[in-house]
Amino acid sequence: MKLVNDMTVWFLKRRFERIEQFMKYPIETQQRIFSELIETARYTEWGSRYNYGQIRTVKDFQEQVPISAYEQLYPYIERVLKGEPNVLWPSPIEWFSKSSGTTNARSKYLPVSPEALEECHYEGGKDMMTLLINNRPDTRVFDGKGLSIGGTLHANPFDDYTQIGDVSAVIMQNLPSWAEFMRTPPLDVALMDHWESKLDKMASICSQENVTSILGVPTWTIVLLDQILERTGKKNMLEVWPDFEVFVHGAVSFEPYRDLFMNKYFPSDQVLYLETYSASEGFFAIQDDISRVGEMLLMLDYGIFYEFIPIEELGNDHPRALLLNEVEVGRNYAMVISTNAGLWRYLIGDTVKFTSTYPFRMKVSGRTKHFINAFGEEVIVENADHAVKVASHQTGASVANYTAGPVYMGDGSRGCHEWVIEFTTEPDDREAFILALDNALREVNSDYDAKRYKDMALTRPIVHFAPAGTFYAWLGKQHKLGGQNKVPRLSNSREYLDDLLAAL
Template sequence: MSMVNDVVVWFLKRRLQRIQDFMQNPVETQQRIFNELIQTARYTEWGIRYNYGQIKTTQEFREQVPVSTYEDLFPYIERVLKGEPNVLWPTPTEWFSKSSGTTNARSKYIPVTPESLEECHHMGGKDMMTLLVANRPDTQVFEGKGLSIGGTIHTNPYNSETQVGDVSAVIMQNLPAWGEFMRTPPLEVALLENWEEKLEKMAAICSEENVTSILGVPTWTIVLLDRIMEHKGAQSMLDVWPDFEVFVHGAVAFQPYRELFSKKYFPSDKVTYLETYNASEGFIALQDDLAHPGEMLLMLDYGIFYEFMPMEELGKPFPKTLTLDEVELDKNYAIILSTNSGLWRYLIGDTIKFTSRFPFRLKVSGRTKHFINAFGEELIVENAEMALTEACEETGAIVRDFTAGPVYMEDGARGRHEWIIEFSNDPNDLSVFVETLDAALRRLNSDYDAKRFQDIALLKPLVQVVAPGTFYEWMGRRKKLGGQNKVPRLSNDRVYIEEIRELLEQATR
């Protein structure tokens, strides 16, 4: 073990006690965070409006402050974007995280305050490696470089004195010197705006480095790894990076990609896969037990106070929400954040389920807007990904990308779901794949099963297999290549399906 690796591992092991403290005292930790947030913001415009100076309990907070979507908060965020001080949070905001669009704009701009950057995003990155060390105490990962695929940085269109960018880019731009020394490629490449130019330069540079870890979204990591293997003529990425140890992944569920990574890119049981739940709004959860993929520890001391909304409350004018001590296992909740970046009772748009209490572990089950419920079936992303995994296991298939939407009841025809799937390995029998997918969905979702009973309302899924590169081309046309962009998995309308169909039709003309 080199001196650098030895020092970093020693430093990270010292951080474990803090994590163990909030695992043992979760409710008390959240109460402390709540008190700090309310006290810090009591003289902001928002805090004065909602009488933060008089709020003493979380129940009073829930009664006095509304649950907000991005659209609800945007008039305040817009003022922060323009440079107005002390609106949502007292400290100056020089950075904004830009994420995918909302109903009133193509992009959302999330304030990133000095507190949220240091106490949340950067803390999460350190704890991510701390938990790796806890699970792999003999790790040599710091002998080499960590590869991270960044987004881009731009001048704030509302105020030229501040900047906006993907959350990955904002974090990279603000790394300390020692953090930048340990990563690759250099910032001038990692933050390039042109995705194809960035991809080529990353492949050339990173293929010559001793990369021991990757932090990235599986979909875009695959594109980079394919380019590197082509560049080097390699059979697997272990031919290029023989000391590779860990892939830290997030943003999309990893299960549909696990076999692809473990067989094609890193065919070794020595490679570790570590899941994170890091959003523009904050670093939320980390996998702390490698034996349970998909389950992550809720990080409770990052300056975020959590509430959880039962799905039956979604859309109500005064929804009931639960605090940490009130939640139940295996129930779907929309997650609500109050943060040290000035987001208050913010409906982030993700849904989660708790897999354990004390300590509190969760898994991401989907999005409040990414589902199919055209026929009362209430199909969520978690159902889709679990069913796809079973269909792949049954037929030897490996899914690279997919999306699904409804086929509406028209002219007396019954409805169904249409799936567009791009495979890395095709199923050995597509009909068996479809049958297994349908059977798994019926078992996992009782509402779907009821609609499928004797084909009363829904026919079995219609699966269309598309050529390699189709989703990449589609995302390119949507100007959604690279960075934090994600392929939408489920939609309650046919917009995405029709866009891909149009692309396929143009290719055959």
């Protein structure tokens, strides 16, 4: 496999010049992408409705085209689902990604155009390995197999000629044969529908392979790794895969899981952790510098045009949408995208925070709907992840999953936050964990701290220590096992919290 590794490294290194180009000319790159999108879609129904032929500047675009959440765009997406051509994008749409960003019963279906597959998702996959090579020039990662945990595909109930599935499954189904040769498990296993059966087959097959990399969501990767360790009787995964080099992770924050991976699964400084930011709607960012933990380079030439709404303006009728040259480091923004699959000024639902400009690096700070602000405390997922990490460090714990929501004020009673937390390693002292969690949240969020002052508005959090397997069983009940499904960390209502508490 040495020849394969050397040839692949040589090929991918050529791409780095293109990455350097948009890092050097970010505004010009985005202007080019904008012009290409408008020109390509000008004769679609959407383009005709919003006079794309008359758009000359981004200002024209912002004045003529509304910002849309999924609900506003769905009437057009539904027509595409039913096979109607040239609605949002001129190219034929044969694939739809099913978004499982939350555990809501209602799923989102996003069109995946040929351009989105080739110029966005595939480019992202190649670039994450290019940036790995740039950080580790002597890598031998292509000497072995890359393991990826895929979702499933189903026939489109509206149109027999198209298919619907997790974006990972759509990508895998369309990979060229040479890429399939370099990954594991085989496609028929990776796309199996029944999660438990797939997990069992994956553990059996992958434990016998020379796996050198994993691409996956941390929560589901842990489930697979635990099954492989149980099957093989090994102490850690390096005894199973001695040449393992890199875990490429995304979808949820890695911070609550970092110590678990570094100490239990891959106890070696030679194993790298590379973060990516991708979703059903597109591939957005990749960690370009291993030393910058939690920071990712915004990839600007994937056929996506970006705008950013200051989070405090999100509820306004006409919020300001900023361009790259207008954003500030350290502020929270709701991300708006226009894509080469026909999503126009689409409010993706994520909040991001820039950590640098020129080049533009960011971190995902939360979700526009996943927060707790029942008492003016404005706690976001980034705050919660930090507090969980600090409390775990201080008490020797490792967290597998968690969710939190508000306890509302009653007659004469104060409010608080209520948590359900499942551990892979329980804290040495439960009370110490709760205290550390509360203190860390107070340190990182001044609004929460103000509400907690002398218990005037909020009292200390209530924490339920859930038995092992609680969240897995709950996701199974929601028919959300595997793929990109994940537990909502925070909610401003008790929707998820009460459902989970009923299962304890």
